[in-house]
Amino acid sequence: MKLQHHLGGLEGLEGPIDFERRVFVEDWEKRIFGIHTAMMGLSASLRDALPGYDIDSVPTTFDSTWTWADLRTGAEAMDPFDYFRLRYYEKWLGGISAFLVEQGYVDRDEFAAATARYRADPDAPLPGRAEPAIDAQVQRYLREGDSPRRGPATPDFAVGDTVVVADPPAADHTRLPGYLRGRRGTVERVFEGNYAYFHSTGEDGLGDPVPVYVVRFDPHELWGASAEAHAGPLYAELYQSYLTPGPEARR
CATH class of the missing domain: 1.10.472.20 (Nitrile hydratase, beta subunit)
Incomplete structure (x- = not known):
């Protein structure tokens, strides 16, 4: 965004x-x-x-x-x-x-x-x-109404996996919040089914239906020293196109 x-x-x-x-x-x-x-x-x-x-x-x-x-x-x-x-x-x-x-x-x-x-x-x-x-x-x-759900789930990640949010280019539109780019989180939930965004974002990577995850982020990962003491985690629903394997998975 x-x-x-x-x-x-x-x-x-x-x-x-x-x-x-x-x-x-x-x-x-x-x-x-x-x-x-x-x-x-x-x-x-x-x-x-x-x-x-x-x-x-x-x-x-x-x-x-x-x-x-x-x-x-x-x-x-x-x-x-x-x-x-x-x-x-x-x-x-x-x-x-x-x-x-x-x-x-x-x-x-x-x-x-x-x-x-x-x-x-x-x-x-x-x-x-x-x-x-x-x-x-x-x-x-x-x-x-309608639902963006299209077909069965084909997830690359599972609950508990560490993931890193990508930084894709976006000429005119993206559904990825800027403050999450490049940040590391943990998969908390894998939604059932694949989901399409009803508008192709081109370079941003959204087009065909993909899995969607709830990812948990530690506030210190996002805000560093500015994070409030004892702050709770932040949860974000993210398309698979926006996620890459965490460091542990790359080794």
Whole structure:
């Protein structure tokens, strides 16, 4: 994860953190959430989903893969200063809009024209038409969802093994917290099954389904002399792509 998305272990962050307790602050945020949910429920990735969706029978022109991972990737592509400046659903709006333009569902001129129209008349009716089959698919997705689990487990490590976290390159996205890179830990649990991240990270190593582990880290391994006295261990769930054998295994 890039700096603005995972602040664990960083020092010198000034000022209190403001936690907004409301799920939706303004009404338009509910619509952004709804658009994201509809895109998830119509995503091409559901062709391989465990519930067995017949996504090709749904009368929609949306034929792209859209998952939480794509939403996160769009947010990470933002300028870091904009990321801290904008509110939560403003980031969602930017990521979804950029994706729809990139995939050719709408162009920038159409966005600009619609923006000007609704700024001039905020109460203008929103576009839409009844599509019961689409509604049914999205509602079924909300009830049944999907799972990243794909196939049986093929782990390289076992409980008790010492592992070292890798330091893979990542051009635009990674699920590996920076403060764990290069650190040594112990496998605490091996999850049942292999798991796919719903967005290929390219150079970062995530693509095909891989085993996932819970790894235990001693706080002194992570923070050195800065670790608090008597601090408990830190546990992280990590893809196998991010782990290498510990020193004992290499001998």
